Amino acid sequence: MTGRTIDCWLTDMDGVLVHEGQAIPGAPEFIAALRREGRPFLVLTNNSIFTGRDLAARLARSGIDVPEESIWTSAMATATFLADQVPGGSAYAIGEAGLTTALHEAGYTLTDTGPDYVVLGETRTYSFEAITRAVRLVRDGARFIATNPDTTGPSAEGPLPATGAVAAMITAATGRQPYYVGKPNPMMFRSALNRIDAHSEATAMIGDRMDTDVVAGIEAGLETFLVLTGSTAAHEVDRHPFRPSHVVDSIADLIERV
Template sequence: MSNELNYLFDMDGVLVREEHLIPGADELVAELRENGIPFMVLTNNSIYTPRDLRARLLNTGLDIPEESIWTSALATAQFLQTQRPGGSAYVVGESGLTTALHNVGYVMTDRNPDYVVLGETRTYSFEAITRAIRLVRAGARFIATNPDETGPSAEGPLPATGAVAALIEKATGRRPYFVGKPNPLMMRSALRRIGAHSENTLMVGDRMDTDVLSGLEAGLQTVLVLSGISGRETAEEFPFRPTLVIDSVKDLVGSTLDPFGRRQEH
């Protein structure tokens, strides 16, 4: 087995912050691509398709191929395909989620669906949430793309999938199965996409409670960057630790083959 490292990156707070490039991220991505180092950019955001996200990242100056972007929507669709191929779902979410489900052969319906699938949207509809509650109470299995309770915006935090999932859970007594981080399922599906093994892969993220936790539980080495949510002091409050703490991804530029100061075998 090759000892060459592979990389999984969270997106928001690691490579970009509110659609602005984090300094050094473009240099790092260029270095990875020039050296043929496999990497995948992960996001719990289920709103956008990989094509949409590629376009948004290009606007910040980051050139990341579609096939190197893995979303909680894609992970959810892949999970449902393995659980119940060709099934049906009532979806509360945006095109990133509906497109992913359509692409694995799922039918979107509000009549006796196999699943209610909750994703992120900027326009949560009271009518849609009410319909989801009634379908879950009638026996539909409850899936959510990710447990994030809030998301960032220029005006401040926004309610996200986890907050709406809590509302539906309270009304139905049914807890959803969350596919996205910190579920290590998302890490493992991303690893399979790039043909990587957990022992030779780094998870680079800005949140202890999702990125670092899911990386640890999937058997990856973890790097916490301080350019996003978790700071050095808050990181100390958790009962687990990342392998490495750095200020930002700029600190990885020039050391992607060996970020820990050890000589890699090739």
């Protein structure tokens, strides 16, 4: 134990709170405890397909009551980053409502003519025409941003190509690497901290992946908790050159920490 006081919490969603649409035991109680104690918190996800309202509804169907304003997606973090970089700018966006809504709310204009940025998010209907347009815009000078580097996403039939895989196509055609805003970039965590007016010294991150949640939490200066209900098994922790502050079986073990 580090002895740090934890006033604010960030937590990943898939593998920590839910698995395949079902609440992980202890997750509803953990979120309820945060709300009861008035602890500032955000649920973080690299998923850029859905809006905060969509994700709150999905969690509610799993029995986890998370307010819309307590969800922070890679699309929201990307829109916040762009609004800081070029306020009132323009973007050609490949993505779904989660991304386009976040860009609109950040004051961005969506256009396919001379945009400041090409912004790539996740979608289940990648269009060759849209990717071709993105390639030409990047070659013409638009800056290339992607919401997250995940190369595959889950589906009932098996893995699907995701943002990182499509970004690789655009990079191969243009020679331009994107700037990824989502995990493992600690930028996403810093924007989350700003969102809830939290300080890194008194905030913890709960995640199930060493290569995204834990490493980004460490780089952002947070106390980190790895849960073993998702992508990482206990014997895999020592394969990494960094360690979480704590390894616990599940989020149920953290209810008393609130």
